[in-house]
Amino acid sequence: MGAAVAACARAHAARVLWCEAGRSTASVARATRFGLTPVVTLGELLDGSDIVISLCPPAAAEDLARDVAGHRFAGVYVEANAIAPERTRRIAGLLNPAATVVDGVVVGSPPVGGKSPTLYLSGPADAPERIEALFAGSAVRTRVLGPEVGKASALKLSYTAFQKASRVLVALATGMAREYGVDQDLLEVASWRTDSYLTEPGYIAKTASRAWRWGAELEEAADALAAAGLPPEMLRAAASTLARWDDAKDNGELTLTDALDQLSRP
Structure with a gap:
């Protein structure tokens, strides 16, 4: 960037x-x-x-x-x-x-x-x-x-809180569905809403390769939530989940299967 x-x-x-x-x-x-x-x-x-x-x-x-x-x-x-x-x-x-x-x-x-x-x-x-x-x-x-320093940062982290955390949730949902053999059924259910990230499981591998950076951003967003008197636990949990992908940093060859397998290992 x-x-x-x-x-x-x-x-x-x-x-x-x-x-x-x-x-x-x-x-x-x-x-x-x-x-x-x-x-x-x-x-x-x-x-x-x-x-x-x-x-x-x-x-x-x-x-x-x-x-x-x-x-x-x-x-x-x-x-x-x-x-x-x-x-x-x-x-x-x-x-x-x-x-x-x-x-x-x-x-x-x-x-x-x-x-x-x-x-x-x-x-x-x-x-x-x-x-x-x-x-x-x-x-x-x-x-x-x-003119106020802090406004731009607040906008970025407000957007980050949704954009990045929601994609972590997609990985968790897809991993659970795969474990129980209903991953294709999950895609069918998700397709009823065309704006759902659940229709883009291919993005999970990209999420894994960017986890080393996204995790740090979510920790910052969690700090911002706490400062606003809002609960930061979900974003901290999402950052902790991303840490399982630390070894995937900038790996453009990672597949969906590889990413989900790595996510399932502590």
Whole structure:
């Protein structure tokens, strides 16, 4: 997602930099594919940038922000990760007052192959509008939600709570039906409602390959529920279920049978 989104900013940016230190060969290949300019250190990247977009796994978001704050970055920092609003505001506190922090989230698939995700933004003054201008005319659509940091994060996790948890439930329902030999009957029942995820069992393998990232997002969404006085247990349970697929990370060859078999093993 990060490399593809960054590539969409190239038309309106002098350069789009990325830091190659500590990154995998796969990350290098993606950055090269999308025409990003490599730099060796984070300090070099920050010295050459007036806008930074943080788009990484949720667990790394705060550590990255601390590193950026340590370099006294004074530009616009877009916190674009799937994290709880409270955590987003904490990151804003780390970077202020030197930097202007914009809360941002991407909803949708990476902007490749004709897909067009939406980057939702919330933040002070004209900072969100600067990000809108950066992606104008690209495959990344933008929408500003207002000046309050935390709004974009709340929208993302509200959507994540349904989208990702519901697909975990599909895996559990399909696994139970298979165990009792009624998986085809379940599909027939589900087909009565064409908008049911139960009609898409093939997506279970994709869910398994993304579980390492989705689990972290659901933990963040659970934190957001708890902060709102709502019960977080279901999302924490869904994240625990996803952990059974940790070994399936980014496995594009995984089959439905493989995914269900792996789910049934503690």
